[in-house]
Amino acid sequence: MRAVALLLRKDVLVLRRSPLLLGLLVAYPLVVAALVALVASYANARPRVALVDEDGLPAELVVGEERFDVEATIDRVAREVTLVRLDRAEAEQQLGSGRAVAMLVVPRGFVADLRSMVRSPELELRTTRGALSVRVTQQVQALVYELNRQLQDAYIDANIEYTRLLVEGGTAAFLGREVEVLGLDRARALLDELPPGPRLDRLREFVRTARAALGETDEALRATANPIELREQPAVGRSWVLSAQAQAYAATLTIAFVALLLAAAALAAERDEGALARLRRGLVGPGELVAAKVALAALAALVLGTGLVAAFGLAIELGDVEGGQPWARVPLVAAGLALAGAALGALGALLGALARDARTASLVAVLAALPIVFLGLVPREIAPAAAAAADAFPFAHALRFFTSALFDTDPWGTVARETGWLALLALVYAAVARVAVRRLPA
Amino acid sequence: MSALVAARGIAKRYGARDVLRPCDFDLGAGAVVALLGPNGAGKSTLLSILAGAVPPTAGHVEREATVGWAPQRPALYGRLTPRENLELFARLGGAEATEVHALVRDLALERAEPASALSVGMRQRLNLALAFLGRPQVLLLDEPTAALDPEQRERLWTRLDDLRRGGGAVCFATQNLDEVERAQRVLRIEDGRLVP
Numbered sequence: 001m002r003a004v005a006l007l008l009r010k011d012v013l014v015l016r017r018s019p020l021l022l023g024l025l026v027a028y029p030l031v032v033a034a035l036v037a038l039v040a041s042y043a044n045a046r047p048r049v050a051l052v053d054e055d056g057l058p059a060e061l062v063v064g065e066e067r068f069d070v071e072a073t074i075d076r077v078a079r080e081v082t083l084v085r086l087d088r089a090e091a092e093q094q095l096g097s098g099r100a101v102a103m104l105v106v107p108r109g110f111v112a113d114l115r116s117m118v119r120s121p122e123l124e125l126r127t128t129r130g131a132l133s134v135r136v137t138q139q140v141q142a143l144v145y146e147l148n149r150q151l152q153d154a155y156i157d158a159n160i161e162y163t164r165l166l167v168e169g170g171t172a173a174f175l176g177r178e179v180e181v182l183g184l185d186r187a188r189a190l191l192d193e194l195p196p197g198p199r200l201d202r203l204r205e206f207v208r209t210a211r212a213a214l215g216e217t218d219e220a221l222r223a224t225a226n227p228i229e230l231r232e233q234p235a236v237g238r239s240w241v242l243s244a245q246a247q248a249y250a251a252t253l254t255i256a257f258v259a260l261l262l263a264a265a266a267l268a269a270e271r272d273e274g275a276l277a278r279l280r281r282g283l284v285g286p287g288e289l290v291a292a293k294v295a296l297a298a299l300a301a302l303v304l305g306t307g308l309v310a311a312f313g314l315a316i317e318l319g320d321v322e323g324g325q326p327w328a329r330v331p332l333v334a335a336g337l338a339l340a341g342a343a344l345g346a347l348g349a350l351l352g353a354l355a356r357d358a359r360t361a362s363l364v365a366v367l368a369a370l371p372i373v374f375l376g377l378v379p380r381e382i383a384p385a386a387a388a389a390a391d392a393f394p395f396a397h398a399l400r401f402f403t404s405a406l407f408d409t410d411p412w413g414t415v416a417r418e419t420g421w422l423a424l425l426a427l428v429y430a431a432v433a434r435v436a437v438r439r440l441p442a
Numbered sequence: 443m444s445a446l447v448a449a450r451g452i453a454k455r456y457g458a459r460d461v462l463r464p465c466d467f468d469l470g471a472g473a474v475v476a477l478l479g480p481n482g483a484g485k486s487t488l489l490s491i492l493a494g495a496v497p498p499t500a501g502h503v504e505r506e507a508t509v510g511w512a513p514q515r516p517a518l519y520g521r522l523t524p525r526e527n528l529e530l531f532a533r534l535g536g537a538e539a540t541e542v543h544a545l546v547r548d549l550a551l552e553r554a555e556p557a558s559a560l561s562v563g564m565r566q567r568l569n570l571a572l573a574f575l576g577r578p579q580v581l582l583l584d585e586p587t588a589a590l591d592p593e594q595r596e597r598l599w600t601r602l603d604d605l606r607r608g609g610g611a612v613c614f615a616t617q618n619l620d621e622v623e624r625a626q627r628v629l630r631i632e633d634g635r636l637v638p
Binding site: 018274277283 | 456490493494495496509511513515516517518519520521522526530531533534535556572
């Protein structure tokens with residue numbers, strides 16, 4: 001233990017005397033974190049959707065007595081996706097090549113069906129395979145829902161008008177023809193002019209009941225159309241940049257690079273400088289040497305990660321941003337930082353022992369860090385195999401630990417599970433690194 | 443006279459190449475042994491195995507005394523000052539702090555700059571100082587006078603002579619025939635073979 005502490009003290013001293021390396025170690029992961037944030041925001045960018053208008057949608061459409069601004073509706077959809085008007089052939093070509101992720105077709109007869117209010121008009125949606133198509137489908141479903149909501153008002157008004165016609169009578173257009181409707185009121189007046197009798201009384205009773213029932217139709221129709229209404233409230237909480245998710249990504253990315261690189265380079269440097277041969281002469285065992293590098297990575301992760309979390313907390317305080325508790329979970333996050341740093345450090349020590357010299361070790365650590373990081377960012381529902389592979393590395397577990405610690409109301413289940421994973425991975429990688437150090441030539 | 447360091451059947455192989463072929467070696471109290479041989483003959487490998495820095499592929503080494511070792515290429519931390527290097531290895535090896543002060547003074551190693559910024563000669567002095575830490579009874583030195591000025595060379599030989607007279611032992615590798623005269627026994631190594 002004393003040897004580990006002495007080597008750790010030496011490594012910290014060496015690090016302090018390398019300001020350029022220290023600066024790079026801090027700046028590099030932050031730059032990578034910013035790039036990942038950019039890529040993540042690109043993932044939120046609008047997918048390209050081809051709009052094939054085979055029916056020649058008019059700028060304005062009248063259904064019943066409701067007027068619809070078709071251009072405004074299309075513009076509203078275009079806020080969520082990049083809508084490009086194409087003919088069918090070109091749209092199919094772009095869909096096939098993947099340039100467009102979806103193709104929305106307005107078929108011939110769409111407007112006529114809409115105006116007839118008898119047949120439901122159809123829109124045709126075709127998508128490519130992949131995660132974006134799910135988003136596009138959801139957005140088109142939302143569009144159809146919104147259109148249906150507006151149309152149903154027109155349909156209900158038209159139906160109410162038909163009901164009024166049945167009650168009061170008059171002239172109306174139906175399936176393109178003018179029809180004269182007698183109406184229950186006028187029917188009752190005609191019945192009153194006829195001589196009384198039991199059969200006529202039954203007819204009068206029917207007309208009275210039918211009129212009373214149809215009088216209640218307005219509210220019943222409107223309630224049937226909207227059993228549940230969604231009322232939208234103004235947006236609250238943190239922006240994405242200051243979200244717990246972004247905070248977790250930034251902290252995990254930073255410590256992943258720093259811990260991996262530091263441990264790998266520090267271990268390989270022992271051999272580069274020839275000190276390994278001297279240490280091996282009974283001064284420091286392979287296990288102690290690996291433990292010193294793991295401790296160095298854990299310390300660096302703790303210091304850098306806590307600094308990042310504190311910077312986020314300050315930004316939230318100074319910006320008077322609502323939502324979340326930036327300081328309450330810092331002790332839990334700090335414990336996670338040290339543990340994740342140790343697990344990543346153990347993996348770094350293994351890379352350092354395998355690479356054998358500091359330059360190669362640094363390169364190998366960077367090359368290894370990138371796929372490990374990106375593997376850990378792949379959502380399990382999109383690529384289960386990638387997520388399973390990511391479980392073998394500390395990054396994904398650290399990310400889940402920090403996301404839960406910073407975000408969940410009750411994080412203890414996730415934190416306990418990921419703590420177990422990180423501890424297990426730290427032990428396994430450290431044990432393999434110990435064997436690799438033992439086999440390392442002086 | 444019992445051997446302070448005794449090696450039996452030691453050999454070293456890197457891949458398909460025999461760097462050191464099976465050999466025995468004894469270093470008794472009061473002995474000063476010179477290892478002579480061309481570059482790549484196996485001198486450094488033999489000394490490293492005797493010092494415990496490199497494990498042999500075959501055979502074993504018994505050490506009945508404390509052993510100090512100075513490799514041909516200084517084994518030290520370039521970002522630490524000479525004093526910091528000596529303090530670190532002294533603490534790791536359980537040597538006293540007063541020893542560090544004495545070595546820094548005797549070998550004129552009091553410098554503020556890190557070891558990597560020192561001259562080759564200064565680095566070699568630090569390399570030797572690290573071998574002297576813990577006052578070992580046996581010194582295994584690989585071309586110890588390389589890069590030392592004449593005054594420092596004389597000081598080194600005086601120190602080694604004192605050790606020999608005190609019942610210790612020295613084995614050094616050299617290519618300088620003048621230095622062979624300092625030894626009581628000369629061993630030649632050729633192509634990994636120890637030639638008495």
